[in-house]
Amino acid sequence: MSTLPTLRQLQFLIALAEHGSFSRAAEAVFVTQPTLSAAIKELEMTLGTVLVERGARGAVLTPAGEAVLERARRVMAEAEDLVIAAQAAGEPLSGPFKLGVIPTIAPFLLPRVLPALRTQYPRLEIFLREDLTERLFDALRERRLDAALVALPYEASMIETRSIWSDEFLFACTPGHRLSGAGSLDPDDLAEEPLLLLEDGHCLRDHALAACSTGTARSDFAATSLHTLVHMVKSGLGATLLPRMAVDAGLVDRMELDVRPFEPPVAGREIGMAWRKGSARADEAIQLGEAIRESLVAPAAEPATATEAPAPS
Amino acid sequence: MSTLPTLRQLQFLIALAEHGSFSRAAEAVFVTQPTLSAAIKELEMTLGTVLVERGARGAVLTPAGEAVLERARRVMAEAEDLVIAAQAAGEPLSGPFKLGVIPTIAPFLLPRVLPALRTQYPRLEIFLREDLTERLFDALRERRLDAALVALPYEASMIETRSIWSDEFLFACTPGHRLSGAGSLDPDDLAEEPLLLLEDGHCLRDHALAACSTGTARSDFAATSLHTLVHMVKSGLGATLLPRMAVDAGLVDRMELDVRPFEPPVAGREIGMAWRKGSARADEAIQLGEAIRESLVAPAAEPATATEAPAPS
DNA sequence: GAAAGCCATAGTTATTATCTATAGCATGTC
């Protein structure tokens, strides 16, 4: 078995590839140029292959060098993951944690759960990013996020998910609407009711359409957020489906809209935690998801609309 | 950014986990016990976590240690892959290469291609392993094989394939059989002809059944190899489908069986090269597959059964 | 309570990583 290269050497090779010059690469990794030169030469020795073409105008990787570079990046990424996993295993849910949330969840869920999380994990610093599922998943795959709160089901490769909450759909329309009223509704009643929905890209649009197999979307109008959506419903452009979580958070308060549940089996979407397969923080993502679920089960500390005094303990 | 551990430290941790004792682990990696002790302590320092519970009866990993261990194995595997990839990039198809081949290909293809490969890549040492597709793929996934020659299509995760040859199916029966004769055959003629096939697990069985959508398998008899299969056909137990490659290699020579092709579009299977996704030797596997294809196109150096002139088209 | 097994510590030595200083070699400029 031949001897292995050093992580340091791989780091140097990556820097060299990025800067195209021994001198500048050396600067970037805070060593002198001879040090980096020697390390690369040593690496070439242990691998038995020339990785770099040295020229007067800098250094260029050979094809073999490119192949090794790609592997080197993976080794380094794995090593960094190891460090993160170790820290996470030592003290889970502490330090910076980059969490993505989709726009149809963020404004309704976060006010309910963030205070509880801050209490439960005082050393956790959550950095939030709000975006569409597709882009959040891209960010997970590229390690720019640690986890994401999304609506399921959603097909994606390299991503693992765990459901943490069932979010029922409610039907919403103006009081004068054909389907207005109070009691529960059969999904088939929506057969000839083109729904006003969020614009393409929002998973809620697809989930709502899936909820009522016979339903269709209005093709002439679409909303960019749930808030504009309810305003469009209010102004008579049509009816829609809303997630209960948004309604509970006060989305239609004082809007004078009729909101009706569906008959069992109720249609809805799952809210779940997602993370990159093999992520160093997968366990923490799961744990965070469970903490969120628990904070949802517990009575909401302070309703979003409120004129109420919070002041606990 | 915190500092990274050393590959050496990770290697020591793996040895420690495997031997459960500092002294014996040290022995296994050819250092003294204090050296290994210090390295593990250093590793724990850089990760900021206790990885090992030291006791009088040896050392046991903490949960954090187990998590790090798993990652460490991945880092080491990636690093070893890097070394292999570098060697492969330096001089492709040299040194030991572990190749799996399924039993319905090996005896018919290898005699034709191995001599050519030995000429073309004199420094290549091919180690062969004959087994069913499923087990070969397991071996690929576990890095016990570098590549495998199998029949496609075959669903498998973590495996990539490339087709290198089309292997047509031929119908074989005794001269007195209902479908005996000379010309080409329509696959639908097999509708009421239960076929004698290889036993379960051989992909050839599934591919043969897929080739004639209306065909069925005899459920009372099955063969364990193509050689026994033709003997069973010869003794009147039924008809079968044979890969042309096996027939060309002399499988039915002097057997007094009728062998008939199918009408276009001819049914068959693809023979392809398979390797683990991300394998360090993926490029070599592809190159080897192409070399095999070329040696198949070229006139066979020495027919398996001799005397005969192969008559194509 | 003695023996054996195991890990930690101390002190020393060997190795190796890194630095400074400088040489050598192309490339473009006047």
Place this chain on the structure above:
DNA sequence: GACATGCTATAGATAATAACTATGGCTTTC
């Protein structure tokens, strides 16, 4: 064509560290 300029390679010195030997202290076991 001589001369800067920008690059990498080499040499020699030094600092850092990885490794060894020897030993001590702690459990477990008989």
